Amino acid sequence: MKWIFIILILVLLLSGCTETPTGMTTGTNTEQKLNTTETSKSMEIYFCPENECREHLIEFLQGAKNYIHCAFYDVDLPEVINTLKEKESKIDVKLAIDQASIDKISGTNLVVRNDSNLMHNKFCIVDGEKVFTGSFNPTENCNFYNNNNMVIIYSKIIADNYEKEFQELWNKDFGQGQAVETPIIYLNNKKIENYFCPEDSCSEHVINNLAEANKEIYFMIFSFTDDDIGNELIEKHNNGIKIKGVLEKTRQSEFSEYDSLKKNGIDIKWDEYAYTMHNKVFIIDNKTVITGSFNPTESGDKGNDENLLIIHDENIAKKYLKEFEKIWNFKNELDMTERQTNSIVISEVYYDCTGKDEEEEFVELYNPFNEDINLDYYFISNGKNNQRLSGIIDADSPKAIKLNFSLNNKGGYLVLKEHTDQIDFVSWESTWDLEAKTGLSLQRKNFEKVNSKDQWMIGIPDPEKI
């Protein structure tokens, strides 16, 4: 009886073989299931700038033993370019880029897309085993300033999909190509969809997933002009699905879906962060995340080379939701709430100097921790200028910083930021009535609190001394 049952199943499975439009015979359901199922190390998600994406990408590339194949719309981070060059002397390194970055990278093994559409991907495949992708271009702007997400996936099947797409790009088959080989993968028992635009109809897959929403849809998107996707959101909203979205404000135009979504009652806003909100992300029912390089636009769907991942995993969705909330709630305003110090602080400001501002002015920072700190992701801002810092500040030590902007003698302020977080504030002759006469500086007398006028006094400038 048992054998008859098994034979019956086999007959049913074999009769399930179908012809695809290209004339290839697909395997049985059992085979397909086997070929699309994989167990591996969990995927990693990072948000830029706060998770320091550059460091994760470099680590990812440094792990390569056989090859690195990358498709970069834009790349200018010297540390990433140097890592690629260093690897190129030992293993196979190939790059497909867009003309947008042609002046920024040279001397490597590369092909360039230079028609009116974009090679807009930001992905790398290492050794056929892992893939980096997301919205993060390895550039100074994307790493230190803009909001981005990056995904590292450990999967031979997904790596194979990306590698086949890379080969199309490498053969200069831009804006076209073969359909993705394995569009649906079960990685660690979680379903992942994987598409490449234009040939895999990205917009359609986004719409199909939005249509499945039962409760809520959140989105954070750089450029959103695709009417079909916009209309799907309106339909879901009309059917009682809760929808919230934030769009990058510099992409405001007559083509943006913003007005139509707003008019139809969808809770939508422009991003308030001073730099670019560069994600292309939808989060559906707290369990599905759509990400990649694909902006819901016509050129994204029909002209550019793009990649799309649709990750059906509650834990991943949770991470993206947290980032969504952060971006949604971001207010471009000064944080002057007094609190206990738990970061580097501003310890001295010499704003009204006796000579030339550019020669004499300085800001001194103090590192209260018992370990050295790299200042790469710290910024000092007077509201108009935002200077990224660099170098190391030693443990339990002050460090004087030369500013590339002038400080007002008659009132001003400075904010110290780590990533996008404000960590200290000081003001003179305006919000606070502290005043250092010409030749004197503002100096901390206490280090317990930040954003606190009580911690400051006036003294004779003494850079790098506390």
Ligand SMILES: [Ca+2]
């Ligand atoms: Ca292609």
Ligand SMILES: [Ca+2]
């Ligand atoms: Ca393809």
Ligand SMILES: [Ca+2]
């Ligand atoms: Ca000055």
Ligand SMILES: [Ca+2]
């Ligand atoms: Ca000092």
